Amino acid sequence: MSTVLMIRVHEQPGGQLCRFKPKLRGDETEVRKLSVYRELHDWIYAEAGASDASMEAKGHVRGHLGQFVRGELIDDYYFMKRVEDRRFPMAMFSHGIWAIGPRFNPQYRFFGAFATYDWFVTLNKQSRDALEQSEACWHAEIDTSTKLWSDLFPGRPVFIRDALGDFVSNAEKLDARW
Amino acid sequence: MLVGKALSKGDLWEEYSINLHGAYEAMRRAFRQSALTQDAVAERLDADKSLISRRFNGSENLTFKTLSFMASAMGCRLTVLFTPYKDVRRRSADGVTFGADNTAQVPDPIGPLPRAA
Numbered sequence: 260m261s262t263v264l265m266i267r268v269h270e271q272p273g274g275q276l277c278r279f280k281p282k283l284r285g286d287e288t289e290v291r292k293l294s295v296y297r298e299l300h301d302w303i304y305a306e307a308g309a310s311d312a313s314m315e316a317k318g319h320v321r322g323h324l325g326q327f328v329r330g331e332l333i334d335d336y337y338f339m340k341r342v343e344d345r346r347f348p349m350a351m352f353s354h355g356i357w358a359i360g361p362r363f364n365p366q367y368r369f370f371g372a373f374a375t376y377d378w379f380v381t382l383n384k385q386s387r388d389a390l391e392q393s394e395a396c397w398h399a400e401i402d403t404s405t406k407l408w409s410d411l412f413p414g415r416p417v418f419i420r421d422a423l424g425d426f427v428s429n430a431e432k433l434d435a436r437w
Numbered sequence: 438m439l440v441g442k443a444l445s446k447g448d449l450w451e452e453y454s455i456n457l458h459g460a461y462e463a464m465r466r467a468f469r470q471s472a473l474t475q476d477a478v479a480e481r482l483d484a485d486k487s488l489i490s491r492r493f494n495g496s497e498n499l500t501f502k503t504l505s506f507m508a509s510a511m512g513c514r515l516t517v518l519f520t521p522y523k524d525v526r527r528r529s530a531d532g533v534t535f536g537a538d539n540t541a542q543v544p545d546p547i548g549p550l551p552r553a554a
Contacts, residue, residue, distance in 0.1 A: 284523070287527050306445070318450020319453075322450070331462075337461075
């Protein structure tokens with residue numbers, strides 16, 4: 260079964276993934292697809308009892324993730340980045356995990372991987388403050404993403420290509436590391 | 438017709454994020470088209486380069502004054518548009534918008550008529 264077909268199964272009611280569907284205006288359409296781990300999706304949309312600061316942060320997250328779905332310009336520096344795994348210096352990106360980074364405080368990083376061209380699966384999040392503490396925190400998130408991916412898609416590798424434009428449409432390469 | 442129903446705070450912040458992203462994109466596009474360096478922008482504003490860098494990477498909060506100063510440094514006039522939701526057009530990398538049939542709305546190659554003397 261292909262990864263995409265497995266996503267569709269997971270996106271059924273009660274499944275482990277939800278399709279992220281931002282409010283689309285005018286002629287905006289779902290140009291790219293973004294699937295989100297259900298627990299994370301619930302967090303993004305939960306507003307009951309949330310503080311003003313929390314609602315602001317979540318609004319920014321939804322706005323940021325929505326850009327991906329709307330097909331807006333995506334770069335590999337400001338919008339999302341390949342996560343370096345410095346435990347393996349010769350294979351820094353063999354895990355294929357990316358971090359989407361809304362740049363508003365409090366900042367979070369959303370980890371996940373591409374299932375195929377223009378289709379990203381967001382699996383886990385961590386606050387930027389926590390990640391700042393040490394490289395081990397980044398590695399822990401890579402491991403969490405990899406584990407969740409394996410559980411969701413047994414035997415199916417993440418989608419890895421060399422050039423940014425092979426991952427995502429309307430892309431601008433800014434990250435000089437790759 | 439719009440009616441007087443309270444918008445949720447979450448929706449307001451989401452739209453704020455989208456609008457802010459549009460402002461960042463416009464600023465970065467103007468920067469690319471200006472062929473200036475960040476050093477040059479910093480010099481024009483008599484500001485520290487790290488501040489300019491933070492503005493471009495989105496980690497510095499943008500105020501209207503900041504946008505205006507950045508526009509001036511890049512030789513641009515700032516224009517603000519209030520676009521009804523129904524008229525929102527999908528943005529592309531170079532700022533070209535798309536029409537309802539998904540065809541790019543490119544500028545008129547002849548350009549506007551000259552202004553009367």
